[in-house]
Amino acid sequence: MLDQRPLIEARGMAVGYRGGPLVLEDVTLAVARGQRVGILGPNGGGKTTLMRAVLGELAPRRGVLSVRGRCGTVPQTERSRLDYPVSALDVVLMGVIGRGPWWRRPGRADRGEALAVLERVSLAEHARVTFGELSGGQRQRVLVARALLQDADVVLFDEPFTGMDAPSAARLMGLIDLLATEGRAVLVATHDVGQTLAWDAVLCLNGRRVAFGPPADTLTEDVLRATYGHALVRLPSGGTFAVAAHA
Numbered sequence: 001m002l003d004q005r006p007l008i009e010a011r012g013m014a015v016g017y018r019g020g021p022l023v024l025e026d027v028t029l030a031v032a033r034g035q036r037v038g039i040l041g042p043n044g045g046g047k048t049t050l051m052r053a054v055l056g057e058l059a060p061r062r063g064v065l066s067v068r069g070r071c072g073t074v075p076q077t078e079r080s081r082l083d084y085p086v087s088a089l090d091v092v093l094m095g096v097i098g099r100g101p102w103w104r105r106p107g108r109a110d111r112g113e114a115l116a117v118l119e120r121v122s123l124a125e126h127a128r129v130t131f132g133e134l135s136g137g138q139r140q141r142v143l144v145a146r147a148l149l150q151d152a153d154v155v156l157f158d159e160p161f162t163g164m165d166a167p168s169a170a171r172l173m174g175l176i177d178l179l180a181t182e183g184r185a186v187l188v189a190t191h192d193v194g195q196t197l198a199w200d201a202v203l204c205l206n207g208r209r210v211a212f213g214p215p216a217d218t219l220t221e222d223v224l225r226a227t228y229g230h231a232l233v234r235l236p237s238g239g240t241f242a243v244a245a246h247a
């Protein structure tokens with residue numbers, strides 16, 4: 001029977017970097033299969049740090065964190081630009097590592113599967129193109145294909161929409177929906193508050209958990225103010241708030 005427990009559970013979690021102070025405190029949340037969670041916060045608010053904790057790169061210094069299942073990451077586009085000549089297919093095949101013993105090299109069946117997942121993100125015809133020559137949006141989709149090949153239960157996106165044009169962003173939103181429909185938990189760090197309205201939950205961070213819950217209930221003026229502080233501006237059109245990104 002399918003394990004009904006949340007894929008990610010944190011209670012009172014605090015995280016910091018080696019030898020440094022805590023950078024994220026009091027994080028309590030539960031993320032179930034099929035949930036899309038937007039992670040909001042100012043620069044330095046702890047979005048990437050939270051993802052690193054979920055990936056097991058940083059151990060909680062206080063509280064508990066349990067992650068059930070495999071994690072796949074889609075890092076920031078600029079950080080995922082590779083300067084050495086690997087093809088899109090090679091990058092997807094990196095998803096095979098971790099599925100088997102370390103000495104096992106990708107075989108013919110793996111290549112077939114990698115091509116199939118590239119097809120799912122509409123990039124089969126780009127399989128042989130050098131990864132670094134693809135557009136930012138295409139690179140993101142290659143990394144989604146890698147997560148699909150890994151059969152990741154939890155997929156973590158770190159600011160995937162930065163510098164992306166509207167059609168690419170819409171396509172990526174569709175892929176995020178698809179990943180969730182398949183029963184994966186999807187966490188997306190973003191600077192776009194509006195984008196998160198379409199998802200199942202938002203986590204607002206500002207060195208600690210400010211709020212967590214369904215966007216409609218959670219994104220109040222008080223919560224946004226506590227999350228973004230003076231980076232929050234009132235629009236002249238009235239009542240609406242926007243966040244000055246990279247403030």
Ligand SMILES: Nc1ncnc2c1ncn2[C@@H]1O[C@H](COP(=O)(O)OP(=O)(O)OP(=O)(O)O)[C@@H](O)[C@H]1O
Nearest residue numbers: 017018020023041042043044045046047048049050
């Ligand atoms: N490798 C590291 N070593 C020490 N401190 C770090 C490290 N990475 C991040 N920090 C610190 O942790 C805090 C949270 O940073 P983090 O990168 O998680 O924020 P973020 O919300 O992802 O920001 P951004 O929107 O700018 O990407 C910041 O104070 C940052 O300086």
